[in-house]
Amino acid sequence: MEQQSLKPYVIGLDLGGTNSVFGIVDSRGEIKATTAIKTQGYEKVEDYVDASVAALQPVIEEVGGIDKIKAMGIGAPNGNYYSGTIEFAPNLSWGRDGIVPLAKMFEERLGVPVALTNDANAAAIGEMIYGVARGMKNFIVITLGTGVGSGIVVNGQLVYGCDGFAGELGHVIMRRENGRSCGCGRSGCLEAYCSATGVARTARELLATTDRPSLLRELNPEEITSLDVSIAAGKGDELAKEIYEFTGRMLGEACADFAAFSSPEAFIFFGGMTKAGDLIMEPIKKAYDENVLNIFRGKAKFLVSGLEGASAAVLGASAVGWEV
């Protein structure tokens, strides 16, 4: 006979730069119900929380009401595990300029305990418990989405650092001279080149500075997305392939530096851009092999998240909730 907990579920929230995905998760990691809202478009964080709670209400009812919910876990950009806050998140319209006590706000609105961590850390926990990192003690998850994030696991533990903000590998500097401006206020960050928006910028730059033919010229340059580039590359478009080649090479060079730090067993790529498959993974591996210190060569695996869509992030966020 299965033991029934009085509060058998946690809410996991994968708070991304574009979408916020909620899942009601049981203790075996099964997602019982989901809902989602847009992350942006709210002037104030209060409006975002209102919209979240409104979207959550029906799915909470679906599993038997708030009394069945033990806690909530949130994975969010610039999320701080120690304080439950989001601090100076450059990609969030309502979280850019200060410290947002999001865990506390949800706690007050829902009446359940809420824990929060970096979105990429949540993905790393998800991969470690349910995904391709099962059994690994040293690995790095790199999330390729609106921004570039990372969750670093060393000796089987997430690296939070002295302040809860460790693992901001999207903001190592890849171009020290004439680097692209980044949402963080600096220049030359990995994220400015290798995020989905970075890929679109690369496309616009190449279209504007060359007269090479490309399927991408049929699109309004301002509206080009990384998905458009991926589709064009899939059709054999040379310029589009070169954009992914450039992006992958820079990621591979960055991973070579990360190996010098924590010598991980694997780099695990996560997020929408991994749908480009070999288009991006092959140049990553090639550039890594060409750039990594010889003692590390050939050791690290390069993997794509094995969990469907946003599941890893939602499951990871929910895992944080179980620990409340």
Add this chain to the structure above:
Amino acid sequence: MEQQSLKPYVIGLDLGGTNSVFGIVDSRGEIKATTAIKTQGYEKVEDYVDASVAALQPVIEEVGGIDKIKAMGIGAPNGNYYSGTIEFAPNLSWGRDGIVPLAKMFEERLGVPVALTNDANAAAIGEMIYGVARGMKNFIVITLGTGVGSGIVVNGQLVYGCDGFAGELGHVIMRRENGRSCGCGRSGCLEAYCSATGVARTARELLATTDRPSLLRELNPEEITSLDVSIAAGKGDELAKEIYEFTGRMLGEACADFAAFSSPEAFIFFGGMTKAGDLIMEPIKKAYDENVLNIFRGKAKFLVSGLEGASAAVLGASAVGWEV
């Protein structure tokens, strides 16, 4: 009454690119006797081990003979804690081209168990147990010697990675275009600029490519050392001050990237070049503040090793010995 162990001492060996310093250490971290040999100048590792054992013999006798020795701990460049080997160490004439089972070799010659780790990891253990990192859970030791090494502590544990080689921060790439060649076979590494030999190279470059006056022009360019540059800077030599400014700035920029990885409570600098004091520490701190992601600004301490000379490394190496 103090409990007397039958084997009250360990041998600590700080194996540097230039000198190998041995210390006989008791369980309270007191160094009872020391000796040293040059690390280089041996064709084969067997000759190096012979010279080491010959130098050790009298100090071992001094503390009562080999029966009083519990174990030996070694801190060495490219040292691997897991396997007790030194692998492809670019700065060691007898360790450059392969895998040297140094722990096993000393074990067979001395008849005591021998453990080995990266020299910078040993320094980090020394700082954590006896030095300025006491009580810290997250810090990075950066060793500025013949090369640039690092020992990284996360959640109170040394970062060894999947293969025992994590923490090679001297080999992150700081110049991706036209970088200086490095002993590791690649180009643009931090070590090629910010090691003692890197500082001397910067001096030679500036003397050769400008006609600016400098006290350093009185020296044979091929024989200039980082100490010469430090002495000239101390006398107010503008060119020499600029060399340390350049070196410190690059270290500060590198530390800004390292913060994005593990957000340490402190960066601890260790090794001969720290004798330059503010000449190097001030530009490090300034460049760090100017380059670090805003969420990290003002958080990390910048410290110089509090342990005299090679003590931290010898004590750290000995601590590895206690754990055998």
